[in-house]
Amino acid sequence: MFFASDNWAGAHKSIAERLLAESTGFAAAYGAGDLDKKVEARFAEIFEREVSVFFVATGTAANSLSLASVQRPGGIAFCHTAAHVIADECGAPEFFSSARLHGVPGQDGKIDPAKLAEKIAAFPQTAVMHGRATAVTITQATEVGTVYSLAEIDEIARIAKRDNLPLHMDGARFANALVALGATPAEMTWKRGIDMLSFGGTKNGCWCAEAIVFFNPEQAKEMPFIRKRAAQLFSKSRFIAAQFDAYFQDGLWLDLARHANGMSDRLRAGINASNSARLSWPTSANEVFAVIPKSAARNAVERGAKFYEWPVPPATPELVGPDETLIRLVTSFATSEADVDGFLDCLAA
CATH class of the missing domain: 3.40.640.10 (Type I PLP-dependent aspartate aminotransferase-like (Major domain))
Structure with missing residues (x-):
């Protein structure tokens, strides 16, 4: 992941x-x-x-x-x-x-x-x-x-x-x-x-x-x-x-980009459907920014997920709660549906 x-x-x-x-x-x-x-x-x-x-x-x-x-x-x-x-x-x-x-x-x-x-x-x-x-x-x-x-x-x-x-x-x-x-x-x-x-x-x-x-x-x-x-x-x-x-x-080159964007679409849909996570702002290419519980972030890392915690924009300090973190997820031509679904399972857990 x-x-x-x-x-x-x-x-x-x-x-x-x-x-x-x-x-x-x-x-x-x-x-x-x-x-x-x-x-x-x-x-x-x-x-x-x-x-x-x-x-x-x-x-x-x-x-x-x-x-x-x-x-x-x-x-x-x-x-x-x-x-x-x-x-x-x-x-x-x-x-x-x-x-x-x-x-x-x-x-x-x-x-x-x-x-x-x-x-x-x-x-x-x-x-x-x-x-x-x-x-x-x-x-x-x-x-x-x-x-x-x-x-x-x-x-x-x-x-x-x-x-x-x-x-x-x-x-x-x-x-x-x-x-x-x-x-x-x-x-x-x-x-x-x-x-x-x-x-x-x-x-x-x-x-x-x-x-x-x-x-x-x-x-x-x-x-x-x-x-x-x-x-x-x-x-x-x-x-x-x-x-x-x-x-x-x-x-x-376009097929690879479509795949990467498609995997981000899958991530966006899963996060939108989550009870614990939410999208930080709308995106349309192959980057997804989400606010997730810190416990879910730790769980995902323990299960092998690699992602970056992201600085909270100064203009929106209220975006992230005290027990939450803002993360960036980037998909690529090599990202699989299993990778996406595995990460979404981490959020559910």
């Missing part, structure tokens, strides 16, 4: 087999091989337009280098106050981009458009003392398991474009958000005004496969140098390409 993170899951069999098949023979290095080019072309097909694709090792690298590509001296990049880029990446985006990250509040883990407009206005292009606005980044799906609707992305993009700010999407759980919305990759990105995407595969069945996608190749001219300087240019990049090749084959 592994619900600590989708990062705990291994690699899907098809992806592991594709890596093994690529492990023999020779191929041009540094992204110049046939497989690299094939996968780059596949990204263009998926997004229904010409794109520039850069493989990197981690989501942190993808986020950091994306923001670095659009930064200027004194730059301020705006994100949600709980976004991974500002809360969980050890300052890497600021280190690599020299920009400062500025948090914007909002309900359900999403940037409040009105608050974003206010924050941007506080950093005009002439603000030498305070710095100037240079980018906006949103997380899809968010850190609290919610998903921006297409209309919500439109509104964020409208504000960003009004001030000529590039808009980046942290898509560590891109596939989970996509299937939750029932949208196409194009509909959730460039058709909404997204300029750059951190496309994550690692959480959804890959071993180590992340990519930076630029929807306007003209904006990507500096990225080859930025990536190399950041030590993210793989000599044997075909091994990332091989993972994506298997990931995209016959829609595997």
Whole structure:
């Protein structure tokens, strides 16, 4: 019963087999091989337009280098106050981009458009003392398991474009958000005004496969140098390409995300039906946040369940009672119905 993170899951069999098949023979290095080019072309097909694709090792690298590509001296990049880029990446985006990250509040883990407009206005292009606005980044799906609707992305993009700010999407759980919305990759990105995407595969069945996608190749001219300087240019990049090749084959990436989301749906339904536990807030991707009795949490841990206790949001201290705890449950492509039902049995006991 592994619900600590989708990062705990291994690699899907098809992806592991594709890596093994690529492990023999020779191929041009540094992204110049046939497989690299094939996968780059596949990204263009998926997004229904010409794109520039850069493989990197981690989501942190993808986020950091994306923001670095659009930064200027004194730059301020705006994100949600709980976004991974500002809360969980050890300052890497600021280190690599020299920009400062500025948090914007909002309900359900999403940037409040009105608050974003206010924050941007506080950093005009002439603000030498305070710095100037240079980018906006949103997380899809968010850190609290919610998903921006297409209309919500439109509104964020409208504000960003009004001030000529590039808009980046942290898509560590891109596939989970996509299937939750029932949208196409194009509909959730460039058709909404997204300029750059951190496309994550690692959480959804890959071993180590992340990519930076630029929807306007003209904006990507500096990225080859930025990536190399950041030590993210793989000599044997075909091994990332091989993972994506298997990931995209016959829609595997979407099937894996549907399964993970489905297991979260099963968890949500079971918790909703429980007499002792309750959902903390509605989620729609592969993360579930629940308030459960401390005794049930101990019981689940003793029976082998892995999950994280989660900080109670400061805005809702009344969410959790004295004998309760807030937990996060994350499902993956490897989560089974037996895992979910076993955890729900722990709550019942």
